[in-house]
Amino acid sequence: MVKQVSEIEIISNTTSHEKQYSFGEFIKEKQEDIESSNVSEEELDPDVEELPLIVREIVPLEDDPSIPVFTFRYFILAIIFIIPGAFIDTMNSYRTTSAAYSIFFVQIASHWAGKWLAKVLPNKEVRIFGRFKFNLNPGPWSIKETALITITANSGATGNQGTTPLSLSEVYYGTKVNGALAIFYMWAIVFIGYSYSAIARNFLIYDPQFIWPSALMQTTLFQTQKKSDGDSKLGSKQMKVFFIALIGMSVWEFFPEFIFPMLSSLAFLCWVAPRNKTANFIGSGLNGMGFLNLTLDWSNITSSIMLSPYWIQVIQFIAFVFGAWILLPAAKWGNLTDFKYGLMSNGLFLSNGTAYPTNKLLTNDLRLNQTALAELGPVHMGAQTAWNMFFAYASYISGVVWVCLFGYESMGNSIKKLYASFRARKTSDKTLALSINEQYTDRLNKLQSKYNEVPQLWFLILFAASFITLLVIFATGRLFMPWWCMIVGIAFGALIVTPLSWLYALSNFQLAIGSFDELLYGYMVQNRTDKHPVGATIYGAIAGDAWYRAQYILQDQKIGHYMHLPPKAVFFSQIFGALVGIPINYAAMRWVLNTKMDFLNGTKIDPLHQWTGQSLKSYNTKAVQYVILGPKILFENYSILPYGFVLGVGAPIVFYILHRLFPNSRLKFRLWNTTVFFSTMENFYGNLSTGYFSQFIGGTVAMFWAYRYKHELWKRYNYLLAAAFDTGYNLTVLLIFIIFSSGRVINMPNWWGNNEESVERCFALVD
Template sequence: MTSEKRSSESSSIRDEKFPVEDPVAPIPHFPSENKKDIKNELNAIESDAGSLGDGELEESIRLVPKVVRELVSMDDDPTLPTVTFRYFILSAFFVALGAVISQISWFRTTSASYSMFFVQIASYWLGNLMSRTLPCTEVNLGLFKFNLNPGPFSVKEHVLVTLAASAGATSNLGEIIVSVKDLFYHEQMHPVAAIFLMWATIWMGYSFAAIGRSFLLYDPDLIWPSALMQTALYRTLRGEGQSLDISKKQMRVFWAVLFGVFFWSFLPEYVFPFTASLAVLCWFAPRNDTVKFISSGLGGMGFLNFTLDWSNITSTIMVSPWWTQVIGFVAFVLSVWVLVPIAHFTGVWGGQRFPIMSNRLFMANGSRYPFTELTTSDGHFNEQAFEELGNVYMSTQNLWGIFFGYATFLSAFVQIFLFGRQKIWSTIQHLRQRKQHSFKDRLNVLMSKYEEVPLWWYITLFACCFVTMIVLIFTQDLYLPWWTYVIGVVLGALTVVPMGFIYAVSAYQVSTGTWNELIYGYMAPGTHPVGSLVYRVVAGQCWYRAQSILQDQKVGHYMKVSPRATFLSQLWGNLIGVPINYAVIRWVIDTKRPYLDGTEKDPLGQWSGQAPQSYLNQGIQYGLVGPTRLFRDQIYGPLRWGFLLGILAPVLMYLLHRRFPRAKFNLWHSTIFFSNMENFYGNVSTGPLSSFIGGFFCMYYFFRYKHKTWVKYNYLTGAAADTGLSLTILAIFIFFGSAKIIEMPAWWGNDPDSVEKCYGSGN
């Protein structure tokens, strides 16, 4: 539901004249202060807002953007229960389930995120079941007492369960360090040290939310579309603003889609993988090498390649606004359907020396680089071995990924300045009042009743994490100079507000990994690759986890949940989720190591270890070899121009937008485009075309021409499909891959030579 409007930069969200926000155009970066008569809109929400005779109430509601007024209640009941026995039971269950699914997915080539939609819906049903069946018994444990069933399952309990799952039911960046050390250097961290490492890096990012909360959380014009989307689903589940019959019909559709996708996903994921990548051109010329390269979605371009596997699509086609999907697909076409064949057939930029679509490292002759020989026994750079082996090379697609990664980072700051400087300055003016609730809109007025998270909580959390990391650096062979860790924390903190601003208005998370690797490479060249990854995790978590907690606090803000309960709920989720993450990491590495480290090839192309391999590559390039040595080779020379492109592209779009405002050049968000160009599609390129077609129907056709249907079923259908896929992956893991690995027998739809029927002349 990312909202983006068609008007020029001087327009305001609250002045929108369309019935709902239009996802075709981006949110304006210059919300104006123009007034508008909204009495008709206030009458539509009178049941939530109460009497409208009070001019002050009318003014406070007017300050809330229109799209928020349509989806968020303007009333509150502070007496509703929040942290209850039911909350702890449900949150622990959903955190544990998601931590398993998400961590398994991190090692796979394709994956489906653990759907928070599923958590919202399933926890709602289970919470109501508990409220009907649990006895109303008071339990006294001495230090505290609680009631097993304090009454109906409240919406605030419901929200906190989901927020705990959002925090703890996901994989975390600390997995990079633990996995790379074990997979490629056979250095297994002590379980306690690994778990504390993951806790410390996550909660360091949480502590940095203190920097951005006043800037990004309270301003009503920063709507945080993803948070708004979750809020809309809460109201749908509870039947607010619609009849009971409609709610029941929505639930029937949800369960029908969930079970349908659950049973169907066994085909592409296990029984019938042919359906996961329909390489149409290969059906007409299955033994032609050129056709195989063009049509294959598993290692090829994926031209006119379709997928029936929901893991290659996911609910992003029902969540991301149409304009961002267009930008993403254009970037995919340019990257994989234009640049890849140019490099392949002309040999430009090493396209004939090295595999174009690979995430491995190579020597100058194209053979695999023996990177372990570049480190001495004490973890330092082996200069002699480097001189003998030569420079490190990578695939062409990885090269331009780094190029666009540099462009992405600088473009983000230039984009913010050009299109958002007035908004930033307006927010700074509010911050100068030194009041947490200086905004006087209706939601901030309601939230002023609740106690804020005190600053010392954040400071204490930061201090504990900082000390823990320092201890781990000196005791656990993390290969990171301690002073670079301090610099990483400082530089990571500087990205919280600017990157958070982009996310708050567009729901697009900008990657900062490539930039962080470059900074570390210049600070500490010749150090062990793991040290570079530790720096990347620390600097990255400052932004990624700060964004996470701020988004969840915005959900709490919309649902009028106590900020303290929201904050503690996230900590509780991580407290449970991280140990489970570590247990899954151990299981995956112990059972899938040959596939993950490249010793053997997974016939389905799923357990490729693409993520840890990619992180290792960058650690070797920037941490071990270092950018100074790396960039002296001519093949790396063009990468530097990425910095200039990142500066000039948003300037060009801004000038064109000012000169031709009706041409909507402001829609072409250079940061989002460059970030999509940075994506590595090498192993699986079968999803984008199908996703684009699906996105057209979901976020363009149905939104514009079947809007009532879209409102009722779009998010529910996406949630059900993601949930069905997640449960399928979990079922396959439990029944076919945990105690005993049971492989699917070879047959026509599970051809061991090529599940796509793209054999080439060699088969």
């Protein structure tokens, strides 16, 4: 059993969602530490021995059920940490680059804030609504309260997929959706996903073989904090380092973000030849390849360099080099493509390179205007957008094939255990009488059996309320999509939630399904006479959140399992987080659309190329291709695209054969993860290729040199500094908004470091 877990390949996939982490090196490190210990199997209790080796080393195996978790302090701090996270994550979705609202920051800061509240709040009971009362300060602050606040923030202090179609309809099609309708739609798609967690949780949460690496990582930090509480000297030192780093990054970020924007893209080739178009294109990070371009702006680097294993970062950098330093010049100066326009744009074009008037392709009753299509000619994409779409198809298939090939042996045992558990529940009267965690005999499930389980009825009620809400919205024609497509999306989500969550629980691999969902929607409405292009993104948000939100709630429930939190408390905290966070998501969306619309719709150009809404533009490009034109016309114009599926199948097989032929090769073919490569190739660099070279340098320092040669220092401060840097950047963005944008707009005067033509001083690109 122990051997089986230690052989699991930890597979990582870095997506646009800011709370996704990679833990391959972390798992490997902990396994090596454990295997070198002197603990013998004979010394372990039988219920402890059932746990995987790494779990028994990290997770606390004792519990005190009397510790309160739903306290006044919890509610106050949960709301405080949700609001900025929900706003920042939504705002960041419209920017070209950004640093995520760090969940590590929530873990660290809420713990310190909670201990402070435990010192200053009076031990006083407050009575409200007659008989109901609560204590302002029921006792010492506990790590359980920290864990519950973090779980709540995971649910609420994040973005929402629903803002994408709502923004798309307003920016590109001039339709503003009613605010109340928008919020209820956003609540419903999230709660559909939460209710779907009931399908998989009985097996994926309680079966000890499903270790959930990301949940294990956060549990490690919780345990580190708990141990630090007993060492005031260490805790004080870590707090000092955290706040010094936070304040330092906050002060620094005022320079590249406002005062001295040239620091965001140091284009050395442009300095040598500021009026040479070739040198400018090669060296520019804002309008070119970004060759040897460096950045000193944390938003272009982010804490990913301190979280992802080094081998993941190597693959990502190779993919960037292939995409930006090989394919871009091949498309611009070579024969990679006959269509030379829009190389670094994700828009759509006429044959002469001018923007395609996509609004003319739709009639007033939302039908394809065949006459206009014949007059205007084929719809062209820039070469980069075309290969983004190609590799998106490859990454989807590659993810499934790679896990099936490389994870077969370790996952095969889990499948048998899953099936045996299912049969036991159906055939054994005694088993049926037990709660789900009592069906497993390991120590963690024995500890959790002291708490009441979440009734299945709660999930059914949540699903019914969400389903009825969505049905009313679509049946009344309020949101651009046929009601029956909503049912298909929900049904499709129900089918994939268990296998994809199962893969994630074992390997930490999150399969992105957005492009596939939108392609599927295109096929569903291809023969309809009336079809709104925003419908593809509406469908993708419903089907996508059915999987993504189910995965997040399952991961947080596993954290609750590891930290011995009452399951009902975890369930409530996740609902509470979404109830608070989603109205903030909508408010942030409204602020961006009200203040940055000219940048988003292309009327004006942001000098820093940050407020581009290029993600939104990509969604519109796919909407036109999948819905207005349809998959048939798309694949007729770009016959190479379906071969992305073939590549996704074939590439993992090649590396698997190489791995089996040369299992001890120093090339380590099992680490050449094609899914990570294809997923990175799927990223649209657009007019911003700065940051990637700097990321690789920073990742080499943090995850190779420091991890290997300064390991004790790395373990103590790596994640703490990652949280501090991200938080410092986000604090600066908020301060710039409050000081310079919330009231009267104040722009930084132009000077040498903020040139009006080009902040990089790549003047040939703007001549």
